[in-house]
Amino acid sequence: MSRIERLEWDSSFFGYEVGKIVANDTAIFGLNDFIERTKEFKLIYLFSKQSISLPNITLVDTKVVLSQVCTEIVAEDNVLIQSFNSKKHCFAELKELALESGIYSRFYIDKNFRNQEYEKLYTRWIENAVNDAATFDIIIAIRNNAIIGFATLNKKNSLLADIGLVAVSKNSRGLGVGKQLIQEGILRSKIAGFTEIQVVTQMNNVAAMKLYQSANFKIKEITNIYHLWNP
Known part of the structure; x- marks a missing residue:
């Protein structure tokens, strides 16, 4: 029987009880007491490699982890790329893009x-990215003195870098800005000493999947994420 883990941070941040369960075997959902065990939570995140079809459990995300070896590639030169500097650049512009970055997120879809x-949540994430040492760079694309795109680069461990939040403004899409940001992220991760870089997106985010795979990222892991809400 899989254990339901109480998520302290999520529960505190959202103001109601949130739990998580990893379903390695969908047979657990045949147990008569499963729903009873969830009643102490307002929301359960259910992670499964398999598809699950049960009442009150809704698929909200097919999470895809993609990765590749860090290489010294030459990034394209479509726009000016800089590291975000809170004393020089506008955080409000960065925040606005961060809120656009998650329209395929389960927190937006549900x-x-x-x-x-x-x-x-996304406001907190971009604030943390600016202030957290685990984010070793925030690369931004600049046009006409405005931020039109960004990507956060995080340290997962001593060898693995992670591309976190990524966004390009609506008026700047299709111009190669996203590709340049990703290429720059790979290069900077290599220079920082990482040997591998990964990114997480949603399977139904077709544009992002196309972008990452065109940059030679390969699918590493796919996980279905379901939400179960209690009244």
Whole structure:
């Protein structure tokens, strides 16, 4: 029987009880007491490699982890790329793009979130990226003195870098800005001493999947994420 883990950070941040369960075997959902065990939680995140079809459990994300070896590639030169500097650049512009970055996120798609959880969460994430030492770079694309795209680069461990939040403004898409940001992220991760870089996206985010695979990222892992809400 899989254990339901209480998520302290999520519960505190959202203001209601949130739990997580990893389903290695969908047979657990045949147990009569499963729903009873979830009742102490308002929301359960259910992670499974397999598809699950049960009442009250909704698929909200097919999470895809892609990765590749860090290489010294030559990034394209479509726009000016800089590292974000809070004393020089506009955080409000960065925040606005961060809120655009998650439109395929389960926190945006699941309309059971009714207390601006999505906005609060992505605002916190970009604030943390600016202030957290685990984010070793925030690369931004500049045009006409405005931020039109960005990508955060995080340290997962001593060898693995992670591309976190990524966004390009609506008016600048299709111009190669996203590709340049990803290429620059790979290069900077290589220079920083990482040997591998990964990125997480959603399978239904076709544009992102196309972008990462065109940059030679390969699918490493796919996980279905379901939400179970209690009244």
